[in-house]
Amino acid sequence: MSDFYRLDQQLSDDERKIVKAVQAFVSDDVLPVINDFWERAEFPHHLVPAIANLGIVGGTVEGYGAAGLSHLATGLVTRELSRGDGSINAFFGVHSGLSMGTIDLLGSEEQKQRWLPAMARLEKIGAFGLTEPNHGSDSVALETTAARNGDTWVINGKKRWIGNASFADLVIIWARDTADSRVKAFVVEQPDGDESVPGYTTEIITGKIGKRAVLQPDVFLENVQVAESNRLVHAESFRDVSRVLTRTRGGVSWEAVGHAMACYDVAVSYTGSREQFGKPIASFQLVQNRLAWMLTELTAMQLICQRMADLQAQGEWTVEMASMAKMHTSSKAREICSSAKELLGGNGLLLEHHVARHLTDMEVVHTYEGTEFMQSLILGREITGISAFV
Structure with missing residues (x-):
């Protein structure tokens, strides 16, 4: 009944299979547990491998092991994940859409080859750092800075509401170049193990009334050093x-x-x-x-x-x-x-x-x-x- 104009009848066989797979994941894996995680404000990490097995990661990104879905199929995945739970969709959207999408759109071929395959397998999780404590709607005025020092960039600033950033392996940070004031994108890549990049810290935002099962921390960057090879080459403004x-x-x-x-x-x-x-x-x-x-x-x-x-x-x-x-x-x-x-x-x-x-x-x-x-x-x-x- 909620598809009153029978729009799903127009779907291809592949699109129907994707919808059914996500619906089954939501029914079998998400709905039985999500209320408890939502109430405790905890992210259900144990669901990540099941998401990886759905064949949906990366959305419209083609190659690199990504799903390579149509725009319609990508939208339907979002619809069905959200129909189950917004926090699960937020985790997925930040990783698959914002993080992988940014690297696919603005990275060099070498950068895509370096990061996207592991992200497509959800072996490495992505985050996207644009919003700041003082800049939401006017994010163009971002204050986070990046100063070049040889082959290294030194980043200083604060980000807010950055989904996945407390446990992500790759965090895309948008910062303003101190030399030309242009906005550029940098991939802060966390080392393997329990250690984080020096100067990179997070603090989980608590007391939320919504999206409680996805972790959206404040991010603090104090003299964080990022190699020039981790600057997304096609992000210029x-x-x-x-x-x-x-x-x-x-x-x-x-x-x-x-x-x-x-x-x-x-x-x-x-x-x-x-x-x-x-x-x-x-x-x-x-x-x-x-x-x-x-x-x-x-x-x-x-x-x-x-x-x-x-x-x-x-x-x-x-x-x-x-x-x-x-x-x-x-x-x-x-x-x-x-x-x-x-x-x-x-x-x-x-x-x-x-x-x-x-x-x-x-x-x-x-x-x-x-x-x-x-x-x-x-x-x-x-x-x-x-x-x-x-």
Whole structure:
């Protein structure tokens, strides 16, 4: 029922196999344990090998042992992982989309050969360090610096909300060159064993109300030395950051669809079995009205994402298109998850029904990679030709 316009009927056999494999992983491995990990704010490391075996790591990255999926299949993977749990998807998205995607887009052939195969096997985990304590929406103003000293760069600064960074083997750090003020990307590569790169420390952010099962620490860089060979050679300005985020912002839209589908399905099932005043609450007009609007908004979100995959495959996807998709899907998914919680009443607050987890995770999705307000300004600039924020 949550695929009301039968969009999955258009999938190829390979895409259907991928969807079924991820759905089975979510059903068999994620859902039985995730509420406990979410409540304890711990990451389920034991699930990583199972993710590696799904054949999805790397998304659209071709070669190097990566999955080489279509844009649509990559989106569907995100949808189904998020339909299970946002924290698992966040771990995967940071590693497969942001980290591997950045190296694939901006690294040299030698750098790709050096890092991507192990990342595709999930033998090395990636993280992506852009956001800073004082710079989220205006990340272009980042303060982390990189000073060249011969064949070495010395990096100083702070990063915040950097998923996977407390245990990642490779952390992409965006920093401003002190010589020319241009923004560049560096791979901080952790040595094997328990030791970390000197000057690189992390502190897990606690007290989160959403995405509790993924670790998103603050990162502190104090005179961290990185070899010139670890500078991504095609990252030359903040425009290259935008190229990466244009790729991944579409994934956030697919994630929103996954959360919304999960909550809608729970709401339909619950209202059909929950009886009040002698009959299922699904028989009441107000409940049916709410479910109808939830399904309609969900279907609109799915159509946007389906068209997004087409445009990406054709090479016609733009920053402004990504902003429209993210703005709409994150806002509507937030409403759908909230409606599901309301339809479940007090039970909607319990983790056992999964809605509360998706609802609070959507608060995170609504915020990261640009709030709906920032997306609207990017779109507004495209409409009017006038920038309201820069």
